[in-house]
Amino acid sequence: MLQKPLDSAYHTDYDFSIRILKVRYDLMILPVAIEWKSDLSISQNVKILEIPWDYLQHEVKDRGSYLLVLKLEKEKFIEVGRLGKLMFQKGYYIYVGSAMSNLRARIERHRQKRKKMHWHIDYLTHVADGFLSIPIRSSQRQECEIAQSLSSILKSGPPGFGSSDCLCLTHLFYSEKNPLQTETFHNVLQRFRMRHP
Numbered sequence: 141m142l143q144k145p146l147d148s149a150y151h152t153d154y155d156f157s158i159r160i161l162k163v164r165y166d167l168m169i170l171p172v173a174i175e176w177k178s179d180l181s182i183s184q185n186v187k188i189l190e191i192p193w194d195y196l197q198h199e200v201k202d203r204g205s206y207l208l209v210l211k212l213e214k215e216k217f218i219e220v221g222r223l224g225k226l227m228f229q230k231g232y233y234i235y236v237g238s239a240m241s242n243l244r245a246r247i248e249r250h251r252q253k254r255k256k257m258h259w260h261i262d263y264l265t266h267v268a269d270g271f272l273s274i275p276i277r278s279s280q281r282q283e284c285e286i287a288q289s290l291s292s293i294l295k296s297g298p299p300g301f302g303s304s305d306c307l308c309l310t311h312l313f314y315s316e317k318n319p320l321q322t323e324t325f326h327n328v329l330q331r332f333r334m335r336h337p
């Protein structure tokens with residue numbers, strides 16, 4: 141039995157979603173919404189849901205935006221291309237970017253520590269102690285909007301970082317604590333992941 145939210149699984153499990161789209165005429169797929177009661181037992185109320193196939197057919201593609209969460213265990217001076225030598229406090233850095241094709245390959249490139257320095261973020265991924273990628277698949281380029289939302293809940297990083305081609309102050313944000321453990325961060329993530337254009 142499949143137990144995945146079909147409507148949003150494509151952000152995190154792209155292969156699963158592609159497979160489901162391919163076999164949808166051969167399988168009977170019955171998504172249901174279940175409800176937990178306050179004692180954590182499952183309520184008898186079960187709602188049959190509809191799968192928005194047309195929407196998924198259009199949106200489940202290897203493109204969209206991504207967040208990188210990088211950890212620095214110690215304060216460091218890092219030379220960031222033309223931005224020069226900058227001081228980075230220890231903590232978590234959240235970067236937002238986009239790739240409107242080959243999103244997975246782009247994220248994989250960011251994960252590699254040894255590479256030709258091309259983007260500002262390369263100087264940071266090169267020395268970071270921890271790396272986590274969070275894809276937000278979409279047919280729309282949402283990176284600047286995501287950056288705007290992050291700027292309201294996180295401290296802004298160095299001006300101009302990753303934002304040479306847009307009007308944003310920066311595409312890098314800072315948090316002393318792991319942002320994945322905060323509700324505000326998850327709220328922003330969910331808002332963009334669940335948004336239907």
Ligand SMILES: [Zn+2]
Nearest residue numbers: 284306307308
């Ligand atoms: Zn921007």
